Each structure stands twice: as structure tokens, then as C-alpha cells.
Amino acid sequence: MEKLLEEFSLGLFFWQAVLFIALVFLLKKFAWKPILDSVNDREEGIKRALDSAEKAKLEMQNLQADNEKLIKEARAEREAMLKEARDIKNKMIDDAKEEAREEAGKLIAQAQASIETEKKAAITELKSQVANLSIEIAEKVVRDELSNKDKQVKLVESMLGEATLN
Amino acid sequence: MRRKISLKPITLLLLLITFVSYGAEGGSSSESGTDKETEIKEYIQHHLQDSYDFTLFSWTTDSGEHKYFGFPLPVIIWDNGLKVFSSSKFHHGEAVAEVGGNYYKVHHSKIYKVDGLNGEIIEDADHHATNEKPLDFSITKNVTMIMMVFLIMFFMFKKMASAYQKNRNLPKGMGRLLEPIVLYIRDDIARPNIGEKNYKRYMSYLLTVFFFVWIVNLFGLTPIGMNVTNNIAVTFCLAIITYLITTFTAKKDYWKHIFWMPGVPVPMKIILAPIELLGTFIKPFSLMIRLYANITAGHIVMMSLIGMMFIFKNWIGTPLSFALAFVIGILELLVAALQAYIFTMLSALYFGSAVEEHDHEAH
Amino acid sequence: MEIPAIVGAGLVVIGAGIGIGKIGGSAMEAIARQPEATGKIQTAMLIAAALIEGIGFAALFAV
Numbered sequence: 150m151e152k153l154l155e156e157f158s159l160g161l162f163f164w165q166a167v168l169f170i171a172l173v174f175l176l177k178k179f180a181w182k183p184i185l186d187s188v189n190d191r192e193e194g195i196k197r198a199l200d201s202a203e204k205a206k207l208e209m210q211n212l213q214a215d216n217e218k219l220i221k222e223a224r225a226e227r228e229a230m231l232k233e234a235r236d237i238k239n240k241m242i243d244d245a246k247e248e249a250r251e252e253a254g255k256l257i258a259q260a261q262a263s264i265e266t267e268k269k270a271a272i273t274e275l276k277s278q279v280a281n282l283s284i285e286i287a288e289k290v291v292r293d294e295l296s297n298k299d300k301q302v303k304l305v306e307s308m309l310g311e312a313t314l315n
Numbered sequence: 316m317r318r319k320i321s322l323k324p325i326t327l328l329l330l331l332i333t334f335v336s337y338g339a340e341g342g343s344s345s346e347s348g349t350d351k352e353t354e355i356k357e358y359i360q361h362h363l364q365d366s367y368d369f370t371l372f373s374w375t376t377d378s379g380e381h382k383y384f385g386f387p388l389p390v391i392i393w394d395n396g397l398k399v400f401s402s403s404k405f406h407h408g409e410a411v412a413e414v415g416g417n418y419y420k421v422h423h424s425k426i427y428k429v430d431g432l433n434g435e436i437i438e439d440a441d442h443h444a445t446n447e448k449p450l451d452f453s454i455t456k457n458v459t460m461i462m463m464v465f466l467i468m469f470f471m472f473k474k475m476a477s478a479y480q481k482n483r484n485l486p487k488g489m490g491r492l493l494e495p496i497v498l499y500i501r502d503d504i505a506r507p508n509i510g511e512k513n514y515k516r517y518m519s520y521l522l523t524v525f526f527f528v529w530i531v532n533l534f535g536l537t538p539i540g541m542n543v544t545n546n547i548a549v550t551f552c553l554a555i556i557t558y559l560i561t562t563f564t565a566k567k568d569y570w571k572h573i574f575w576m577p578g579v580p581v582p583m584k585i586i587l588a589p590i591e592l593l594g595t596f597i598k599p600f601s602l603m604i605r606l607y608a609n610i611t612a613g614h615i616v617m618m619s620l621i622g623m624m625f626i627f628k629n630w631i632g633t634p635l636s637f638a639l640a641f642v643i644g645i646l647e648l649l650v651a652a653l654q655a656y657i658f659t660m661l662s663a664l665y666f667g668s669a670v671e672e673h674d675h676e677a678h
Numbered sequence: 679m680e681i682p683a684i685v686g687a688g689l690v691v692i693g694a695g696i697g698i699g700k701i702g703g704s705a706m707e708a709i710a711r712q713p714e715a716t717g718k719i720q721t722a723m724l725i726a727a728a729l730i731e732g733i734g735f736a737a738l739f740a741v
């Protein structure tokens with residue numbers, strides 16, 4: 150202890166104090182402050198860059214999700230449209246079929262009706278013909294009767310037979 | 316540690332290791348072994364002391380004349396007026412300097428006033444000089460080195476700082492080496508010990524003290540032969556600055572914990588107060604002693620091992636002491652950084668305790 | 679017979695050495711157990727060792 154006190158040099162203490170304190174203040178102004186500020190700036194910059202990268206990544210993911218959603222929607226829409234088209238097509242076909250069937254039915258009915266009319270007309274004609282024939286036959290019979298009775302009967306009979314066959 | 320010394324061969328050895336490769340003749344004078352031992356002891360003691368001139372090495376010629384290689388430094392003393400003169404007047408402590416009618420002599424690296432040109436230092440029974448001591452503000456060897464380190468640090472870090480501005484906040488050259496250290500001090504010493512809120516105020520001091528102590532310690536290991544941190548005045552100065560910063564930036568809680576420790580019974584508070592108060596002085600005191608003692612001890616061990624080479628002077632002892640000195644030298648490199656780290660670390664710890672805000676419910 | 683003060687200082691140094699050794703040993707164990715806390719353990723170790731070292735030096739210089 151005594152040796153330490155003896156060794157203590159006031160001059161050295163004085164110079165050390167002056168120089169060291171001056172050094173602290175000089176370095177504070179010219180070195181530590183700019184260095185630490187720069188390092189801080191840089192660290193902030195890195196942090197910010199990382200943050201924005203993270204944000205960009207998130208945005209990207211959002212965008213991707215959006216895209217996927219859009220694609221899905223589009224696909225659904227397309228599906229729906231196709232379905233609708235198919236439905237319409239089917240309906241149209243069905244409608245056409247129905248119409249055709251109706252038309253055909255109508256045509257058939259018309260045909261049947263006309264056939265019926267024709268038939269009726271034919272029958273009427275036949276009837277009138279039969280009547281005419283009958284009159285002719287009757288005429289002939291009457292003429293024959295007038296000449297030969299036997300022959301007349303025979304003719305009527307044969308003619309009647311023919312008529313029934315018709 | 317209280318041995319007195321001056322051995323020229325060792326200077327020569329330092330020279331041999333670093334500057335030139337001669338000096339093998341260093342210890343070849345025909346002194347007996349004990350003489351050599353005393354000489355080595357004196358040399359080590361001399362090396363540990365400050366000196367008024369900057370001597371890189373010295374030797375003794377065959378005719379017994381002392382030769383010195385170096386340059387004198389200005390001596391500034393206050394003795395009824397400021398007196399400035401060159402240390403060459405002392406002739407390396409061998410002569411009495413006459414300045415303005417007063418006579419001064421160097422004794423154990425201190426300037427004493429003597430009666431005349433042939434004036435002697437009068438010693439008391441404890442070998443303490445009783446002569447009058449003028450106030451001494453000389454630019455000694457250590458002051459020169461402090462100035463050198465001052466300039467080196469100032470320009471080195473200024474350059475580093477300006478590189479950041481020019482280089483988009485990126486370090487360049489030396490800065491790449493120094494930046495991790497600066498960041499280490501900030502992130503691993505200041506932040507955890509002082510706290511996120513307050514650490515910025517102390518950064519300048521912590522960084523300066525770390526680099527100052529480190530660089531000065533490293534210079535102490537070079538053969539220039541300076542050893543600033545083994546002067547108690549230097550470490551005292553650093554410790555007192557730490558103490559003053561701690562005291563003047565301390566918050567209410569710090570004083571409260573010293574004088575009226577919360578959470579303990581009143582009689583204990585009264586006992587604790589003086590102990591805590593004493594603790595505040597012991598802390599910087601231990602800082603001072605630790606740095607001083609580590610560096611001094613390191614230098615003594617190094618010098619002794621080097622000196623042993625000249626005592627042994629055979630094929631076993633000399634290489635062995637050389638190897639030992641080499642290993643210790645590497646260890647000293649570590650110690651140089653470690654002591655700077657511990658000084659900074661403990662300073663930060665003390666600052667941290669000064670600004671800490673306690674949660675009183677927790678006690 | 680008077681015991682020289684340097685013997686006392688030696689005793690203190692032995693004590694300090696044992697103390698620092700114990701701190702170092704415990705720190706090693708702690709690091710082995712929790713390698714992730716290496717930094718904190720080292721810091722605490724250095725502080726404790728430095729404090730003990732201070733006592734050792736105080737004893738040496740008191741002589």
C-alpha cells in the first residue's frame with residue numbers, strides 16, 4: 150500500500166486525466182456517435198428490409214390465394230355455364246321432340262280424319278253405285294221380265310249373288 | 316516487487332528479439348552470478364518505473380561508459396514558478412540539472428530538489444528520500460505513450476467513422492476488424508448490464524476505456540518498453556472516472572439501496588449503510604488495483620524469464636526460459652485484452668447498478 | 679518467532695486461487711449442462727473471478 154502511494158505520480162495522473170477525458174469527448178463527437186448511428190441505421194435498414202420482405206411474401210401469398218379463388222370461381226362459372234347450355238340443349242331437343250310428336254299426332258289425326266271422310270265418301274259413292282247398279286239391274290230385270298219370266302228370275306238371282314260378293 | 320534494478324543485457328535482449336539480431340554479447344561481461352541477479356532485479360524495477368527520457372535501449376561499452384539510444388523529453392515542474400527544460404540535462408539520471416538557480420536530481424524516477432551541483436539525496440531509515448519534491452508535470456515516457464495512443468485512437472476511429480459515411484453505413488478496412496468489438500461492447504457489455512433504456516449515455520466512455528486500456532496494454536508488450544497501465548496513477552485516473560460517472564449518474568434508487576436498504580429490518584439497515592457506502596469505494600479501488608497488478612505482474616514475470624536466460628547461460632536453461640517467456644508472452648496478449656474487457660465490464664456493471672430501477676414490491 | 683507478512687499474503691493468494699478454481703470448475707459444469715447459456719455463464723464467471731482476484735491483489739499489495 151505504502152509502495153503504491155509512493156509510486157503515485159501526480160503529473161502522470163494529471164496528464165492521463167486530461168488526455169483521457171479529452172479523448173472520450175473527441176471520440177464521442179468524431180467517432181462513437183457516427184459509428185453507432187451508422188450501425189443503428191444499418192440495423193434498422195436490415196430490419197426494415199426483412200419486414201418488407203415478409204410483407205411482400207404475405208402479399209404474394211394473398212395474391213396467390215386470390216388467384217386461386219378467382220380460378221376456382223371461373224371454373225365454377227364455366228361449369229355452370231356448360232350445365233346451363235346442356236340443359237338448354239336438352240330442353241330444346243325435348244321441346245322439338247314434343248312439338249314433332251304433337252305435329253305428327255296432328256298429322257295422323259288429320260290423315261285419319263281425311264281417311265274417314267274418304268271412306269265415308271267412298272261408302273256413299275259405293276252406296277250410290279250400288280243403288281245405280283240395283284236400278285240398272287232392276288231395269289234389266291224389268292226388261293227381261295218383260296220377255297221371259299224364267300230368264301228374268303235367273304238373272305236377278307245371279308246378279309244379287311254377285312252384288313253380295315262385292 | 317520491491318526490488319531495485321537496471322540490467323543492460325536485457326535491453327539488448329529486447330533489441331535482439333525485435334529490432335536487430337545482435338546482442339548475443341549482451342551479458343558477457345565478467346560479473347559474478349549474484350551481481351547479474353541484482354542487475355536483472357534492478358533492470359526490471361527500472362523498466363517498471365516511469366522515466367524522463369524516451370530510451371529504446373541502452374548498453375555499456377567495454378570502457379564502462381553508458382550509451383543510450385533514444386531521445387530526451389521535456390520536463391515541466393512547478394517550483395516557485397513554472398520551469399520547463401529538456402530531460403537531457405539529467406544525463407539519464409546521472410547528473411544534477413541546474414535550472415534558474417535551483418538544482419534537481421532524479422532519484423528512483425522522481426525529481427527531487429538538491430542543494431547544489433554535488434547535492435545528494437538524503438534518505439531516511441526506510442530508504443525514503445527526504446528532499447523536497449517539486450510539483451512535477453513532466454512529459455515523461457508514459458505521458459508520451461498516452462499521447463501516442465491518444466493520437467492513434469483518435470485518427471483510427473475517426474477514419475473508421477468517416478468510412479461509414481462514405482460507404483453507405485458499411486465498415487471498411489480497419490473498421491471491419493473493429494466493428495465486431497464495438498458491437499460486442501454494445502450488445503454484450505453495455506446492453507445487458509446497464510439496460511436498454513440507459514446504455515446509450517455510457518457507450519462513449521465504455522468504448523473509449525476499452526480500446527484505451529487494450530491498446531495501451533498491447534503497446535506494453537512491445538519492446539518499446541512502455542507500460543502505461545502499470546502506473547497506479549493511470550489506473551487510479553480510470554477508476555476515479557468510473558466512480559465519478561457512477562456517482563453522478565446514479566438515480567434515487569441507488570442511494571436508497573445504499574443508505575436505507577429496503578426490505579430489511581431497521582437495525583440491519585443501520586449496519587448495512589456503512590458497509591454499502593464502503594462498497595462504493597471498494598469497487599473502483601478494486602478496478603484500479605486489478606488492472607495495475609495484472610499488468611505489473613505480467614511485466615515482472617516476462618522480464619524475469621527473459622533475465623533468466625542470461626543467468627543460466629547454458630543449453631538447457633536458456634532455451635527453456637526462452638520458451639517460457641514466449642508462452643507467457645502469448646498469455647500476456649490474452650491478459651491485455653481480458654483486463655480491458657473486465658475493466659469495461661465491471662464499469663458497465665457499476666453504471667448499471669447506479670441507474671437500475673427496482674421494483675420494490677419484489678423485495 | 680514472527681511470521682512474515684508475505685506468508686499471509688501467500689495464504690490469501692492460495693485462498694483466491696482455490697476460489698477462482700472453483701468458479702472456473704462450476705462454470706465448466708454449467709456450460710456442459712447448458713451449452714446454450716455459455717455467454718452468460720462466462721460473463722458471470724469472469725465477474726466473480728475478477729472480484730476474488732481483487733482480494734488477492736489487495737493482499738499482495740498490503741504486504
